[in-house]
Amino acid sequence: MKVGILTGGGDCAGLNAVMRAIALNLYQNEKNVEIVGFRDGYAGLIRGEAVPLRRADFEGILRAGGTILGTTRTPFKLMSVPEEGGATRLARMVAAYKKCGLDCLFTLGGAGTHKTAALLCAEGCNVIGLPKTIDNDIYGTDVTFGFQTAVDVATDALERVRTTSESHGRTMLVEIMGNKAGWLTLHAGIAGGADIILLPEIPFSVDKVCAAVTAGYAAGKRCNIIAVGEGAVVDSEAPFKKRERVFIRAERGETTVTQHLAEIIQERTGAETRATVLGYIQRGGEPCAYDRVLCTRLGSFAAQLCRRGRFGVTVAVVGGRITFNALPDIAGKYKFVDPNGEIVRAAEETGVFFGR
Ligand code: F6P
Numbered sequence: 275m276k277v278g279i280l281t282g283g284g285d286c287a288g289l290n291a292v293m294r295a296i297a298l299n300l301y302q303n304e305k306n307v308e309i310v311g312f313r314d315g316y317a318g319l320i321r322g323e324a325v326p327l328r329r330a331d332f333e334g335i336l337r338a339g340g341t342i343l344g345t346t347r348t349p350f351k352l353m354s355v356p357e358e359g360g361a362t363r364l365a366r367m368v369a370a371y372k373k374c375g376l377d378c379l380f381t382l383g384g385a386g387t388h389k390t391a392a393l394l395c396a397e398g399c400n401v402i403g404l405p406k407t408i409d410n411d412i413y414g415t416d417v418t419f420g421f422q423t424a425v426d427v428a429t430d431a432l433e434r435v436r437t438t439s440e441s442h443g444r445t446m447l448v449e450i451m452g453n454k455a456g457w458l459t460l461h462a463g464i465a466g467g468a469d470i471i472l473l474p475e476i477p478f479s480v481d482k483v484c485a486a487v488t489a490g491y492a493a494g495k496r497c498n499i500i501a502v503g504e505g506a507v508v509d510s511e512a513p514f515k516k517r518e519r520v521f522i523r524a525e526r527g528e529t530t531v532t533q534h535l536a537e538i539i540q541e542r543t544g545a546e547t548r549a550t551v552l553g554y555i556q557r558g559g560e561p562c563a564y565d566r567v568l569c570t571r572l573g574s575f576a577a578q579l580c581r582r583g584r585f586g587v588t589v590a591v592v593g594g595r596i597t598f599n600a601l602p603d604i605a606g607k608y609k610f611v612d613p614n615g616e617i618v619r620a621a622e623e624t625g626v627f628f629g630r
Contacts, residue, residue: 275300275306275308275377275378275580276307276308276309276310276374276375276376276377277300277307277308277309277310277376277377277378277379277380277580278309278311278312278319278324278376278378279293279296279309279310279312279327279382280316280319280343280381280382281293281315281341281344281345281382281383281406282315282316282345282346282347282348282381282382282383282384282386282387283315283345283347283383283384283386283387283406283407284345284347284384284407284408284557285340285341285345285557286406286419286420286423286424286557287339287419287420287423287424287557287558287559287560287561287562288406288419288420288423288561288565288566288568289340289341289345289382289406289419289420290335290339290340290341290342291335291336291338291419291561291565291569291570292382292404292406292419292569292572292573292576293335293341293343293380293382294332294333294336294569294570294573295569295570295571295572295573295574295576295577296380296573296574296576296580297309297327297332297577299573299574299577299578300577300580301329304581308326309326309327310325310326310374310376311324311325311327312324313325313344314343314344314345314346315347315348315383315387316346316348316353316367316390317346317348318343318344319366319367319370319371319379320363320366320367321370322366322369322370322373322374324370324374336566336570337560337561337566339558339559339560339561341382347386348363348390349386350386350389350390350393353390353393354393364390364393364394367394368394368397368398371399376399377400377580378400378401378580378585379394379400379401379402380401380402380403380576381394381401381402381403381404382406383403383407384405384406384409384411384412385411385412385413385605385606385607385608388403388588388601388604388606389605389606391588391605392602392606395585395586395602396602400580400585400586401585401601402576402579402580402584402585402588403587403601404572404573404589405418405572405588405589405590406418406419406420407420407421408420408421408423408451408452408458408556409421409454409457409458410458410609411452411455411608411610412604412608412609413607413608413609414590414603414607414609415588415589415590415591415592415599415609416591416592416593416594417568417591419561419565419568419569420557420561421457421458421565422564422568423560423561423564423565424462424557425458425461425462425465426562427555427556427559428448428458428462428466428501428552428556429462429465430466431462431466431550431552431555432465432467432468432499432501433467436466436467439496439498439499439548440496442546443496443497443545443546444497444545444546445497445498445500445536445539445545445546445548446497446498446499446548447500447532447535447536447547447549447550448468448499448501448502448549448552449502449503449532449549449550450463450501450503450552451552451553451557452474452503452504453474453505454505454608454610455474455475455608455609455610455611456471456474456505456506456611457611458503459471459472459473459501459502459503459504460503460611460617460618460621461617462501463501463621463626464621464626466501467499468499468500468501468626469486469490469498469500469625469627470483470486470487470498470499470500470501470626470627470628470629471501471503471621471626471628472501472506472535472628472629473506473611473613473628474505474506474507475610475611475612475613476611476613476618476629476630477509477511477512477630478506478507478508478509478628478629479508479509479630480508480535480538482627483535483629484538484539484543486498486629487539487543487545488543488545491543491545498545500535502531502532502535504530506531506532507519507531509630511523532549532551535549536549571596572589572591572596575589575598584598586600586601586602587599587601588601588604590604613630
């Protein structure tokens with residue numbers, strides 16, 4: 275059996291742990307296993323450069339952050355556009371897949387990676403996807419690997435920010451990753467005891483947020499901690515598309531939503547206000563114990579699917595069980611926070627303010 279592996283899109287903790295689980299399962303249960311890796315996501319497959327991997331390459335990487343194969347974002351839009359020489363990137367990938375004589379290609383990635391994986395399937399390649407992203411926004415799975423580690427990192431950051439904010443009596447905005455979906459901000463915000471949580475899915479009123487800050491101090495709070503999702507939107511911006519919002523904000527000379535809101539809060543409430551952007555520390559470093567277990571389950575299951583000849587799918591967690599979805603059913607779809615769902619309500623009913 276000869277299989278290929280690639281990691282696509284933004285990285286996260288747990289990519290190596292998943293590859294290790296795939297490899298160890300195959301080595302343990304198949305007689306002749308050959309594994310090759312494609313560097314830098316689909317870019318390596320487009321270049322047709324298959325790197326032979328040995329058993330030793332998968333040893334000792336359960337805890338290792340990043341990805342031993344490297345990754346890039348390769349825009350889905352460009353996959354079917356003919357390039358110099360006439361061939362599309364898709365055609366070059368299919369040719370590379372065939373030339374390598376692969377029985378299966380494992381693609382570890384987020385929504386974009388899955389869309390391209392579905393294209394490869396439609397061209398007759400045997401593909402099995404694995405759901406990676408700190409954003410937890412892949413449709414059809416309760417959870418993605420890398421998410422819980424990022425939640426732990428952001429939670430720890432919120433707790434640290436609280437002690438310094440209490441010392442100074444400040445209001446602190448903490449920007450948490452998640453451009454489209456607010457899962458990471460929601461979970462870390464709750465776990466880190468944020469007073470206010472602002473998500474892309476729940477447009478917020480600037481007036482109401484300022485009023486909540488003032489009310490917090492009036493009620494005796496030493497500080498206000500606001501967890502802001504990277505893609506959070508002000509209610510007046512909600513009718514506009516993301517691209518239009520970027521344009522409107524640039525026209526007004528605004529930088530990020532977090533920085534802008536921090537300035538307004540300080541101006542209107544008089545509270546000393548600061549903003550912190552957590553950024554890539556949420557993606558880097560070792561996977562937490564939960565993710566190591568999840569990665570092992572997902573990777574091992576993906577290898578089982580391959581051994582059974584079940585392709586054109588992506589592995590998923592549904593109701594706590596590891597299962598799979600057909601790639602065409604989930605490709606291009608996202609999973610968003612339900613503004614009236616159980617988690618938001620639980621937080622709201624315990625005093626967290628969502629700015630609405
Ligand atoms: O998709 C994961 C993610 O970390 C998002 O939360 C974030 O908006 C984006 O990637 C950042 O992407 P890049 O690595 O291209 O800066």
